[in-house]
Amino acid sequence: MASKRTRANxxxxxxxxxxxxxxxxxxxxxxxxxxxxxAEDDYQTDEYDEAPRSRGGKRLVTNTRGGGxxxxxxxxxxxxxxxxxxxxxxxxxxxxxxxxxxxxKGDVDGPADNTTPVESVTPTPDASPSETEPAGESTPPVxxxxxxxxPEGQTATGFTLSKSEFTLSDKWPNPITLTVTFIPDGSxxxxxxxxxxxxxxxxxxxxxxxxxxxxxxxxxxxxxPGGVTHTCLVHNSVTTGGPTGxxxxxxxSTTTTTSLSLNRTDFTLEAGQAFQVKVSGPSSPPTxxxxxxxxxxxxxxxxxxHVGKGQTxxxxxxxxxxxxxxxxxxxxxxxxxxxxxAxxxxxxxxxxxADESVDLKAxxxxxxxxxxxxxxxxxxxxxxxxxxxxxxxxDTKQCLxxxxxxxxxxxxxxxxxxxxxxxxxxxxxxxxxxxxYMVEGGAWYPGPTELWTNxxxxxxxxxxxxxxxxxDCDTIVDEFNAxx
Numbered sequence: 001m002a003s004k005r006t007r008a009n010x011x012x013x014x015x016x017x018x019x020x021x022x023x024x025x026x027x028x029x030x031x032x033x034x035x036x037x038x039a040e041d042d043y044q045t046d047e048y049d050e051a052p053r054s055r056g057g058k059r060l061v062t063n064t065r066g067g068g069x070x071x072x073x074x075x076x077x078x079x080x081x082x083x084x085x086x087x088x089x090x091x092x093x094x095x096x097x098x099x100x101x102x103x104x105k106g107d108v109d110g111p112a113d114n115t116t117p118v119e120s121v122t123p124t125p126d127a128s129p130s131e132t133e134p135a136g137e138s139t140p141p142v143x144x145x146x147x148x149x150x151p152e153g154q155t156a157t158g159f160t161l162s163k164s165e166f167t168l169s170d171k172w173p174n175p176i177t178l179t180v181t182f183i184p185d186g187s188x189x190x191x192x193x194x195x196x197x198x199x200x201x202x203x204x205x206x207x208x209x210x211x212x213x214x215x216x217x218x219x220x221x222x223x224x225p226g227g228v229t230h231t232c233l234v235h236n237s238v239t240t241g242g243p244t245g246x247x248x249x250x251x252x253s254t255t256t257t258t259s260l261s262l263n264r265t266d267f268t269l270e271a272g273q274a275f276q277v278k279v280s281g282p283s284s285p286p287t288x289x290x291x292x293x294x295x296x297x298x299x300x301x302x303x304x305x306h307v308g309k310g311q312t313x314x315x316x317x318x319x320x321x322x323x324x325x326x327x328x329x330x331x332x333x334x335x336x337x338x339x340x341x342a343x344x345x346x347x348x349x350x351x352x353x354a355d356e357s358v359d360l361k362a363x364x365x366x367x368x369x370x371x372x373x374x375x376x377x378x379x380x381x382x383x384x385x386x387x388x389x390x391x392x393x394x395d396t397k398q399c400l401x402x403x404x405x406x407x408x409x410x411x412x413x414x415x416x417x418x419x420x421x422x423x424x425x426x427x428x429x430x431x432x433x434x435x436x437y438m439v440e441g442g443a444w445y446p447g448p449t450e451l452w453t454n455x456x457x458x459x460x461x462x463x464x465x466x467x468x469x470x471x472d473c474d475t476i477v478d479e480f481n482a483x484x
Contacts, residue, residue, distance in 0.1 A: 150225045156182035156189035158228050162447020163410065165372055166471045167235040168201060168211040174263075174275075176471075178207040178232060179446045180222065192223045201234045211236045235372070262316060265474050266326040268454050269296065269306040277302040277325055279316055286318035296327050358464060358483050360398045360415040367413070367479065371472045374410045376402040388414075390430050395419040397463075409438065409448050414467040424460050431458045431467035438469075 012025040019033040162179040182189050193203045197218040203209050209220055209232075220232045263278045279286050279302070290298045292312035298304045304314060306329050314325040368376075379401045385392050387403060398417040403409075412434075416427050435456045443449040456469040457477050461484045468476045 151190055154189045154225065156184075156187035156224065157226075158183040159189060159191070159222070159224055159230065160408075160445070161222060161230045161232055162445065162450070163232050164374070165233040165235075167237060167372070168209070175208045175210040178203075178209060178220065178222070179450075180207065181445060189224050192225075194221045194223070195219070196221070200236045209234055260318060260321055260323060262323050262325050264325055265478075266328070266457065268328045269304065270330065271306055274303055274305040277304060277314060277316070279318055279323065282318045284319055286316050289315045289317075290327070291315070295329050357397070358417070360400055360417060360464070363480070363483060364400055364402070364413065364415055367476055371470060371476060373413065373470065374404060374406075376404055376411075376413060379403055388430050388434055390426070391416075394423050394427060394430075407444055409443055410451060411469045412467065413470070414465075416465045418463050418465070421463055424463060424465055427465045428458050428460060431465065434467070435469070 013022045014025050014027075014030075015022050016030040016033060019030060021030065021032040023031055160181045160183070162181075163176075166176060168176065178193075180189075180191055191207065193205060193207055195201055195203050195218050197212075197214070197216065199212045199214040200216045200218040201209055201212055201220065203220050207222065215236055217233060217235045220234055221229060222231070223229045260279060260281050263280070264275070267275055267277075269275060277288075277298075286302070288298045288300065288302050290296055290304070290312055291314075292310060294308050295310035295312040296304050296307050296314075298314060302316070304327055309330040311326065311328050314327050316323040316325070379387055381392075383405075384401055388401060391399070391401065394416075396416055396418055398415070400415045402414065403412040414431060418424055418427060435452060435458070438452040439449065439456075443452050451471070452469055455471050455473045456467070457473045458465070458467045459477055459480060460466070461481060464484075466477075466480050468480075470476060
């Protein structure tokens with residue numbers, strides 16, 4: 001029979017200094033961590049001045065006694081640590097890449113694209129640089145604040161001129177006013193005018209251009225506050241030294257024969273308008289008369305006033321000569337009567353031999369060399385039918401229809417020789433329909449509309465028909481008639 005263990009021989013309990021568990025003294029080492037409790041003399045030598053060393057025993061995964069001393073690192077702790085580190089790294093990246101540049105630029109309060117556009121800024125009169133602005137930073141350039149020079153009430157951002165080039169001369173001394181169309185439609189602005197040579201041509205504050213005493217060319221410049229500028233080239237053919245003519249010397253005496261001319265040979269009046277016709281080179285006062293006083297009247301100084309719709313002839317008698325001028329009143333609605341046989345001599349083709357022909361291409365080249373036209377292109381095929389319907393059905397020997405498809409249409413030039421004389425009136429009607437269309441809205445802009453209204457002509461001589469739209473249309477008509 002086994003002996004019964006008494007309290008006296010009960011084994012002693014040892015507390016492990018390594019894992020904190022209690023175990024029986026019957027064990028040579030801790031059954032929980034396999035560590036051996038050091039002997040007392042082990043701490044008496046210098047070799048054990050430090051804490052007891054582990055003998056490489058195993059660590060329990062769990063504490064079966066409830067002490068909790070032998071457990072390893074929790075997986076949740078590892079995950080939490082990794083997530084925390086990731087958040088810290090992300091915060092550092094955000095600070096470096098986003099917040100720091102904004103702080104450096106001073107734009108922390110909002111993104112750069114929230115700034116107000118320069119053109120919409122209206123600075124206050126007492127605006128001044130910030131007192132805290134760094135000394136090394138420069139102030140914004142003047143170009144970024146155009147509002148400083150833009151007058152109050154200006155809403156236009158740009159503009160166009162009614163003309164880019166024209167000619168003044170002693171035959172047409174009346175000033176020509178350049179008109180401005182502001183952009184966008186309905187906006188307002190202020191224009192400053194200047195001339196590169198006032199002795200050649202001058203311009204007033206309203207854009208009215210007048211010829212000077214010196215012959216040549218000058219540039220008229222229109223400027224809108226803000227820097228928008230457009231120019232117009234003006235040619236002045238005014239001759240100095242008095243009336244032109246010829247001088248002969250015989251027996252010590254000199255006789256000067258002065259050529260007489262009117263400043264207009266054809267002009268148009270609208271309701272309520274008046275125009276003064278002048279004669280150059282007279283030696284005695286001229287006498288004026290008009291054919292139909294129901295259309296227009298003329299005073300003693302040559303001033304013609306509009307009365308009613310129609311066409312009539314102004315006559316000037318001076319120095320034994322008679323000079324005439326065609327006066328049109330609202331002619332665009334009365335153009336058809338101009339095609340009467342009385343206005344178009346039919347016998348002129350008989351004056352030219354049948355085998356002699358006028359070279360219209362040579363006349364065209366000479367004309368555009370002497371008179372400045374805008375860029376023209378020849379209309380043929382479908383383009384010709386689009387702008388001049390019916391021309392493709394006309395049998396012609398020569399056909400030169402030169403025009404432009406630009407919206408700013410400042411002139412066209414057409415020369416046609418028909419095979420059959422019966423087609424002359426048809427061609428004139430086609431040309432006149434083109435003019436009527438442009439006058440009634442096709443020209444679009446004020447300047448071209450004025451040009452097509454006042455400076456367009458359709459004339460014929462025999463089987464030859466010409467349409468010209470140009471400031472010098474009267475001179476070009478005279479040059480055309482001189483061919484015959």
